[in-house]
Amino acid sequence: MNGHPVEAPAGANLLEVLRSSGFPVPSLCYLEGLPGIGACRLCLVELAGDRRLQASCATRVREGMEVLTHSPRVLEARRAVLQLMLAGHPNDCLFCQRSDDCDLQALARQYGVRSRDYETDLRPLPPDPSSPSIAYDPQKCLLCQRCVRTCSEVQGVEAIGLVRRGMRMQVSPPFGLDWAKSGCTYCGQCTLVCPTGALTEKDDVSRVWEALEDPTRVVVAQIAPAVRVSVGEAWARGREPDGSGIPADVSGRLVSALKAVGFHAVFDTQFGADLTIMEETHELLARLGSGKELPLFTSCCPAWVRFVELHFPDQVHHLSSCRSPQGMMGSLLRRYYPRLAGVDPERVTVVSIMPCTAKKYEATRPELGTDGRSDVDIVLTTRELSRLLRQAGVDPGALPPKPFDDPLGESTGAAAIFGASGGVAEAALREAYHLATGQTAARPEFHLVRGWDDLRAVEFDLNGTQVRCAVVSGLKGARRLLETGEYRSYDFVEVMACPGGCIDGGGQPRHTPLERVQRRGAGLDAIDSRKPAHTSHENETIQRVYRDLLGEPGSVEAHHLLHTSYTP
Numbered sequence: 001m002n003g004h005p006v007e008a009p010a011g012a013n014l015l016e017v018l019r020s021s022g023f024p025v026p027s028l029c030y031l032e033g034l035p036g037i038g039a040c041r042l043c044l045v046e047l048a049g050d051r052r053l054q055a056s057c058a059t060r061v062r063e064g065m066e067v068l069t070h071s072p073r074v075l076e077a078r079r080a081v082l083q084l085m086l087a088g089h090p091n092d093c094l095f096c097q098r099s100d101d102c103d104l105q106a107l108a109r110q111y112g113v114r115s116r117d118y119e120t121d122l123r124p125l126p127p128d129p130s131s132p133s134i135a136y137d138p139q140k141c142l143l144c145q146r147c148v149r150t151c152s153e154v155q156g157v158e159a160i161g162l163v164r165r166g167m168r169m170q171v172s173p174p175f176g177l178d179w180a181k182s183g184c185t186y187c188g189q190c191t192l193v194c195p196t197g198a199l200t201e202k203d204d205v206s207r208v209w210e211a212l213e214d215p216t217r218v219v220v221a222q223i224a225p226a227v228r229v230s231v232g233e234a235w236a237r238g239r240e241p242d243g244s245g246i247p248a249d250v251s252g253r254l255v256s257a258l259k260a261v262g263f264h265a266v267f268d269t270q271f272g273a274d275l276t277i278m279e280e281t282h283e284l285l286a287r288l289g290s291g292k293e294l295p296l297f298t299s300c301c302p303a304w305v306r307f308v309e310l311h312f313p314d315q316v317h318h319l320s321s322c323r324s325p326q327g328m329m330g331s332l333l334r335r336y337y338p339r340l341a342g343v344d345p346e347r348v349t350v351v352s353i354m355p356c357t358a359k360k361y362e363a364t365r366p367e368l369g370t371d372g373r374s375d376v377d378i379v380l381t382t383r384e385l386s387r388l389l390r391q392a393g394v395d396p397g398a399l400p401p402k403p404f405d406d407p408l409g410e411s412t413g414a415a416a417i418f419g420a421s422g423g424v425a426e427a428a429l430r431e432a433y434h435l436a437t438g439q440t441a442a443r444p445e446f447h448l449v450r451g452w453d454d455l456r457a458v459e460f461d462l463n464g465t466q467v468r469c470a471v472v473s474g475l476k477g478a479r480r481l482l483e484t485g486e487y488r489s490y491d492f493v494e495v496m497a498c499p500g501g502c503i504d505g506g507g508q509p510r511h512t513p514l515e516r517v518q519r520r521g522a523g524l525d526a527i528d529s530r531k532p533a534h535t536s537h538e539n540e541t542i543q544r545v546y547r548d549l550l551g552e553p554g555s556v557e558a559h560h561l562l563h564t565s566y567t568p
Ligand code: HC1
Pocket: 223, 224, 225, 226, 227, 269, 270, 272, 273, 300, 301, 324, 325, 326, 327, 354, 355, 356, 359, 415, 418, 419, 420, 501, 502, 503, 505
């Protein structure tokens, strides 16, 4: 490799071998873990004895091969490829959402492409604004197919593909359907891999500014579990408290920052997660008792709920009737918080800060509001939160932490782990054990449901009641579970649409290697360990809300405010 001897297993992917040998060959189409398809032509290399340059992502290593990764021919070819990509690309980088982290822009800079050498007409393709979560601008699309392959080969959803030919080729759902009418679940994994501004979260930052600037509005925020271990990556790197590389919990700094931006109060979605566990565990034990509608499917991931509704409508009765923690919090912020704070509920604007694009869609669903009205007004992803704070000129890393506002800011460790795959199941098992035995003991074996493979199945004995649990991470595994009928072997099934759970949600910072996703998960476990309580009923505010408002888990009022139903 460039004159250096390198050892690699025969048949290994050449691009991977080059990258791990210190030659970071560029690519805009390659996806780690999937076969290379040589679509973007940027990973071209020169092979001794071969007249043509070869795409390294689609080349296998063989004994004795001699590879040049930056010969004059290679560099000229890469510049030409970039020039051709830019020729058909809109010239609006200054205004593009990806302006600060566009892979195409970074490569143009790296290869010294400083002028537009070819002019062509832009492709006559309008954007698709139909999805409440994801925006697609075909003019910015390089047809690299990362999104298409992520949707089909990683997620098993197959909602999008390449359609038409020539200048009119674009990514689209089949039959010219809108994204909103397609099989897209809004998980947003496509927005994590898009190299340009073609696929992005729907940007709602300006709606937050409008609310903050309106003196009649009382603007309150809730922050999801997974955001506090990812958003600080930009400003907390190297400042982790114990040097372990485990991300610090930056929720206190976020509370300070949001207050500085103008939010009236900042609450914790983890309170909603504890409440979800109270309701969902009650529902699980009721279904186990009656033997009906088992298994119970978790319902806090809106992309999974939509996946079941669109792709397996005859299974919707398995979904828990519980709204998600975001939804339960929304309901309380509309009805309980105004009563405590003495404000007119009509004046409250609820903003959720989520690691997730699908939560935008969830907030618009009439089934997940109360009396036909949405309980969450605006959802910002982690990426939009960073933009909001940048626009405001607020540096959370420099602010002293503040606690969440009372009383909907209290949470147990069980709520923190919601953000990683298996966390909802582990939290529910802790509570179910308490309900079955009256004890609140640490049960380390419940941790067995956590992990990184796409399906984990574990059986537990809860005081004589056997509970067969399955935890699925990623929709590809979920499809397999439902298609094969394997789901019938379980009593309780947790599915999170994003591989690894919300810590690598579709609204999280991009370019995250698995190792950093795993550190985010370790960050949530560290929060769980530091909390004085690890089981949801130990949350004293939860007990107070049941006394003041709801009665008991599963009550009529709890159903009115915290549950929903889905129709096939
Ligand atoms: Fe999630 Fe959840 S864990 S779904 O990923 O149940 O988004 O973090 O907020 O609602 O709590 C997301 C995360 C989040 C909900 C909780």
